[in-house]
Amino acid sequence: MKNQVRMGMVGGGAGSFIADIHRMAARLDKRIKLVAGCFSRDHQKTLQLGQELGLAKKRCYATYQEMLAAELALPAEERIEFVSIVTPNHLHFPIAKAALAAGFHVLSDKPATHSLEQALELQLLLRQSRLHYGLTHTYAAYPLVRQARFMIAQGELGAIRRISVSYPQGWLASSEDSSASNQALWRTDPAQAGESGCFADIGTHAFHLLEYMTGLQVESIAADLCAQVAGRALDDDGAALLRLQGGAKATLTASQTCAGLGNNLQISIYGAHASLSWQQEQPNELWLRRRGQPKQLYTAGVDCRYLAPEVLAMCRTPAGHPEGYIEAFANLYRDFAAVLRAEKSADPLFGIEAAVRGMAFIRAAVLSSQQNANWVPISSLLPAGA
Incomplete structure (x- = not known):
């Protein structure tokens, strides 16, 4: 599908229930394509999962820092447009902060950060940018x-x-x-x-x-x-x-x-x-x-x-x-894609x-x-x- 929004994922290695839900939801409406990821601290596990997901080996990264730097170096029409964060809570903020600094939008699992202080800092960073941030309250x-x-x-x-x-x-x-x-x-x-x-x-x-x-x-x-x-x-x-x-x-x-x-x-x-x-x-x-x-x-x-x-x-x-959990997740991903394509306004809630x-x-x-x-x-x- 033309004009798909390109997504990179951090976290969600083999055995992660919620990451599989995120990936299914993201592709349900064909608005988003997963093109890169750092799924595990173990690079071999990232490479193995990336292969199963059909990703290019060169876009399966050892660290999220490497992913952000390498993607930023790609032509604008090829690089990821947003980062989906599906890690434990303590990693949400540093990943989101680094992604915003590199110019990428962020969609994160909840709660947003490890602490209230981090959430307030993240709010200031977003106010200083023109980037979008979403939280998956499914x-x-x-x-x-x-x-x-x-x-x-x-x-x-x-x-x-x-x-x-x-x-x-x-x-x-x-x-x-x-x-x-x-x-x-x-x-x-x-x-x-x-x-x-x-x-x-x-x-x-x-x-x-x-x-x-x-x-x-x-x-x-x-x-x-x-x-x-x-x-x-x-x-x-x-x-x-x-x-x-x-x-x-x-x-x-x-x-x-x-x-x-x-x-x-x-x-x-x-x-x-x-x-x-x-x-x-x-x-x-x-x-x-x-x-x-x-x-x-x-x-x-x-x-x-x-x-x-x-x-x-x-x-x-x-x-x-019956429609249920995966479809509700997909509604969030579809809405986020529409926001990034300027088809609708972001919902502050x-x-x-x-x-x-x-x-x-x-x-x-x-x-x-x-x-x-x-x-x-x-x-x-x-x-x-x-």
């Missing part, structure tokens, strides 16, 4: 999440009063799970994951989903984080009370120790006139409930003409053919603003928990204009 790219956001913005629920969002998982429910995979090893290690474990890993998804769907910002947080499994240095479970703009209240819970659960992210939003509920494990169903009326089910599909036009554009199959707010949420939750669940205003952690 769940907000499901069609019916976008439909809920549209309906709330249109006032169908009335003033938002209460939100309940939870993300329970069970994959770290025992002490043996901490060393069962590379993904578990780095997520339970403060040097790689940062100051939080569970709340940084999946709590940020719940936080972003809440703000994205309602259009309201969280003003302050009172949190109680803990390690349910003895010996862990970071939280694997937590709960928080939230105060939002306009007086709305919310509860947010996240846990990775709920034995038997997969990815049971769910959110309910209650307004003065109606409420909406959505679950990630049934992503093609959005329930609308009005007082004194039968509940109403919205479903996703290219033939569901009651959906907003921008929501229909995100659907790929007729109703009854998937950019550096969301990145900074996500890191501020983590910091506020950690501080609140350390202070016996005292209220911590998110604005108190951010400089003016952040």
Whole structure:
């Protein structure tokens, strides 16, 4: 396909679940082509994976620094245009900073950085450039999440009063799970994951989903984080009370120790006139409930003409053919490609603003928990204009 956006990837070697999802999503709509990468610290492993992916050997690099320098030396019509970062958290910032310095756009896994301070520095770097930055908050790219956001913005629920969002998982429910995979090893290690474990890993998804769907910002947080499994240095479970703009209240819970659960992210939003509920494990169903009326089910599909036009554009199959996680990821990659081709404006709720707010949420939750669940205003952690 002509005019494909050329992508380089850092991280995501053999055995990386999320990197395979990124690569599938990037190529689903044929808007993006992976042309270069540094997938592993072991160059031989990078070369082997690059061969499997059909990349030229010379564009499978030993380090990300080598990749950026070598790609920059290529003619403009051949070199990569953006870098996809799919590494552990502690590497997100140095890679993004180096890519921006070399003139490449960045699409990064979340959380954006290892610390709030790094996120704020990254924000300054982006303001000084004309480059684009995207963050893969995947769940907000499901069609019916976008439909809920549209309906709330249109006032169908009335003033938002209460939100309940939870993300329970069970994959770290025992002490043996901490060393069962590379993904578990780095997520339970403060040097790689940062100051939080569970709340940084999946709590940020719940936080972003809440703000994205309602259009309201969280003003302050009172949190109680803990390690349910003895010996862990970071939280694997937590709960928080939230105060939002306009007086709305919310509860947010996240846990990775709920034995038997997969990815049971769910959110309910209650307004003065109606409420909406959505679950990630049934992503093609959005329930609308009005007082004194039968509940109403919205479903996703290219033939569901009651959906907003921008929501229909995100659907790929007729109703009854479920679309899910990979397609939601693909919506992010397709949108990013459209931004780079100047076909649409970047959505700030998937950019550096969301990145900074996500890191501020983590910091506020950690501080609140350390202070016996005292209220911590998110604005108190951010400089003016952040």
